[in-house]
Amino acid sequence: MFKYILKRVLIGILTIFVIASITFFLCRAIPGGPFDRDKPLNETTIANLNAKYHLDDPVWKQYLRYMWDVAKFDFGPSYYYKSETVNDYINRCFPVSAVVGFLSIIVALALGIPLGIMSALRQNKLEDNITKVLTTLLVSLPNFVVASGLMYTLAYKLNILPPALWGTPQQAVMPILALAAYPLSYFTKMMKSSMLEVMDSDYVRTARAKGCSKFLMTYKHALKNAVLPIVTSLGPMFAGTLTGSFVVEKIFAIPGLGEQFTKSIFNRDYPMIMGLTIFYSILLIVFVLVTDIANAIIDPRIKLEGEES
Amino acid sequence: MTADNVNNNAKPVPDFSVVPSEEKQVERILRPSTTFLQDAWYRFSRNRLGIIGALIVIFMILFAVFGPIVIKADYITQDLMNAYQPPSAEHPFGTDALGRDLLVRMAYGARISLVCGFFASIVSLFIGVTYGAISGYIGGNVDSIMMRIVDIISAVPSMLYVILLMVVLHSQSLLNVFLVIGMTGWLGMARLVRTQVMSLKEREFILAAKVSNVSNMQLITKHLIPNSFAPIIVSMTLSIPSAIFLEASLQFLGLGIAAPMPSWGGLAQEGITALRTFPHLMWIPSAFISITILAFNFLGDAMRDALDPTQR
Numbered sequence: 001m002f003k004y005i006l007k008r009v010l011i012g013i014l015t016i017f018v019i020a021s022i023t024f025f026l027c028r029a030i031p032g033g034p035f036d037r038d039k040p041l042n043e044t045t046i047a048n049l050n051a052k053y054h055l056d057d058p059v060w061k062q063y064l065r066y067m068w069d070v071a072k073f074d075f076g077p078s079y080y081y082k083s084e085t086v087n088d089y090i091n092r093c094f095p096v097s098a099v100v101g102f103l104s105i106i107v108a109l110a111l112g113i114p115l116g117i118m119s120a121l122r123q124n125k126l127e128d129n130i131t132k133v134l135t136t137l138l139v140s141l142p143n144f145v146v147a148s149g150l151m152y153t154l155a156y157k158l159n160i161l162p163p164a165l166w167g168t169p170q171q172a173v174m175p176i177l178a179l180a181a182y183p184l185s186y187f188t189k190m191m192k193s194s195m196l197e198v199m200d201s202d203y204v205r206t207a208r209a210k211g212c213s214k215f216l217m218t219y220k221h222a223l224k225n226a227v228l229p230i231v232t233s234l235g236p237m238f239a240g241t242l243t244g245s246f247v248v249e250k251i252f253a254i255p256g257l258g259e260q261f262t263k264s265i266f267n268r269d270y271p272m273i274m275g276l277t278i279f280y281s282i283l284l285i286v287f288v289l290v291t292d293i294a295n296a297i298i299d300p301r302i303k304l305e306g307e308e309s
Numbered sequence: 310m311t312a313d314n315v316n317n318n319a320k321p322v323p324d325f326s327v328v329p330s331e332e333k334q335v336e337r338i339l340r341p342s343t344t345f346l347q348d349a350w351y352r353f354s355r356n357r358l359g360i361i362g363a364l365i366v367i368f369m370i371l372f373a374v375f376g377p378i379v380i381k382a383d384y385i386t387q388d389l390m391n392a393y394q395p396p397s398a399e400h401p402f403g404t405d406a407l408g409r410d411l412l413v414r415m416a417y418g419a420r421i422s423l424v425c426g427f428f429a430s431i432v433s434l435f436i437g438v439t440y441g442a443i444s445g446y447i448g449g450n451v452d453s454i455m456m457r458i459v460d461i462i463s464a465v466p467s468m469l470y471v472i473l474l475m476v477v478l479h480s481q482s483l484l485n486v487f488l489v490i491g492m493t494g495w496l497g498m499a500r501l502v503r504t505q506v507m508s509l510k511e512r513e514f515i516l517a518a519k520v521s522n523v524s525n526m527q528l529i530t531k532h533l534i535p536n537s538f539a540p541i542i543v544s545m546t547l548s549i550p551s552a553i554f555l556e557a558s559l560q561f562l563g564l565g566i567a568a569p570m571p572s573w574g575g576l577a578q579e580g581i582t583a584l585r586t587f588p589h590l591m592w593i594p595s596a597f598i599s600i601t602i603l604a605f606n607f608l609g610d611a612m613r614d615a616l617d618p619t620q621r
Binding site for chain 2: 011014015018019023026027029136137139140141142143144145148149152246247250251262265266273277280281284285288
């Protein structure tokens with residue numbers, strides 16, 4: 001177990017290192033300096049700015065400096081917002097994104113697991129067919145379609161929710177629902193297939209044969225095992241929510257990290273782009289790692305890679 | 310199963326009569342033999358959703374190819390007097406904020422979306438299959454290194470790569486979207502082919518081929534890859550909708566190709582600005598994107614059921 005965790009952590013660190021290096025060299029490969037403006041600044045200003053941000057150093061020196069800073073979770077200053085650093089932005093915007101993302105996953109789990117159980121128990125009946133249509137639809141609708149559909153019906157036609165912006169709980173409802181659409185259908189499908197598989201297994205039949213009630217069989221014996229694949233899929237789902245948040249935050253004008261990221265692209269704010277890319281990668285890798293380890297702890301049957309037994 | 314069928318279909322024979330040796334009914338195969346592909350086609354043609362998906366896909370392809378030729382309007386001429394027209398006989402989908410015909414812009418958008426989709430499937434076919442086959446066939450350390458590389462690339466969502474590339478290339482062209490699809494589109498396929506090859510290479514026919522001195526290259530291209538054909542085709546089909554999805558999301562964020570060239574995601578993004586007053590500008594592109602993705606998903610699922618009946 002320990003060996004497995006150690007191995008995964010090392011691979012994770014290697015991955016982050018590779019990603020950080022790629023981002024660094026890609027951003028250095030961009031033609032034109034970061035201070036090129038439509039109205040050119042004068043020579044001394046540029047020289048001073050370059051000196052201030054250590055841009056006059058040789059590339060390898062800049063690279064080492066940047067990597068060292070990243071190792072200390074310091075992503076440097078923003079070139080666009082003069083008074084703030086990339087870390088300030090992460091500190092301010094990430095909680096907003098995290099709340100939306102986290103709640104949408106919770107909503108997806110809270111709806112998806114019962115729906116999946118229901119359609120497994122009532123397979124090929126009306127409830128199952130409705131769920132099937134619903135999940136297939138939600139998988140095929142891009143985020144922005146779901147989001148604008150919600151906005152149009154709930155905010156404009158029914159007038160029950162504010163259409164955009166951030167601050168009150170009501171304003172969080174639509175972004176959360178829009179982000180939850182895809183994970184919801186994914187969890188439902190997964191829960192259904194794993195529930196069907198478990199219900200078909202020998203130990204459930206034995207439980208039933210011993211006189212265990214249908215209710216107990218479903219919720220005590222089958223559910224515990226059927227829910228395991230969901231834990232594994234949390235990692236990839238989290239990644240999906242992250243990408244989705246770019247679109248959803250843009251539509252609902254939420255001051256989250258995704259919105260900030262897209263903005264920094266148009267501002268050509270390189271340290272911000274680099275910093276946020278690396279930050280997202282770290283987040284993702286940590287999350288996938290945690291879910292994998294959690295899964296290994298919950299399910300002792302999983303044979304870990306690199307573990308001799 | 311065949312024996313049962315033959316018995317059921319055999320002509321009724323009077324009880325206890327001796328069967329003349331020249332007409333051994335039991336040995337005869339009554340039904341014509343079907344090849345794998347005929348079987349697959351039979352299963353596919355019974356799948357209603359799959360057929361619907363295929364028809365929609367064909368329709369979209371025709372729309373993309375012939376739409377811009379047949380429709381008289383062009384996608385770039387602005388007609389500000391006729392901005393925000395609702396759907397009418399002259400403009401079946403209405404006009405956008407600059408008075409451009411939405412139908413013809415949708416047709417150009419269809420070209421871009423479909424080209425991206427098919428490009429993704431080609432990339433996953435060539436790079437993914439080659440990479441996966443080599444990794445799975447050689448195995449050992451080469452395999453672990455090659456798979457680590459795949460893990461590293463897939464650790465980051467493709468959206469981040471696009472954004473980085475957009476920044477680096479300093480341009481808004483289809484090339485960027487292609488590059489990203491090219492970078493990330495083959496990962497799933499590589500993993501799939503690798504597992505296929507790893508299980509196939511232990512089989513007897515591979516041993517037989519090795520004994521008869523078939524080179525490694527030929528072993529991969531002539532034996533291992535053709536035998537993984539079914540899952541490869543399915544995965545290729547299913548890579549199309551995810552590419553269309555990615556492309557539309559990028560365009561929606563304003564990160565795809567530059568205006569005035571229309572794309573579905575871009576049109577939806579223009580539409581959402583007028584969502585309250587002219588919702589059709591949003592709904593038409595959204596509907597096309599969703600229906601196309603849905604159709605490709607149906608098609609891919611049907612193909613999986615048809616080609617790979619064990620993998621439901």
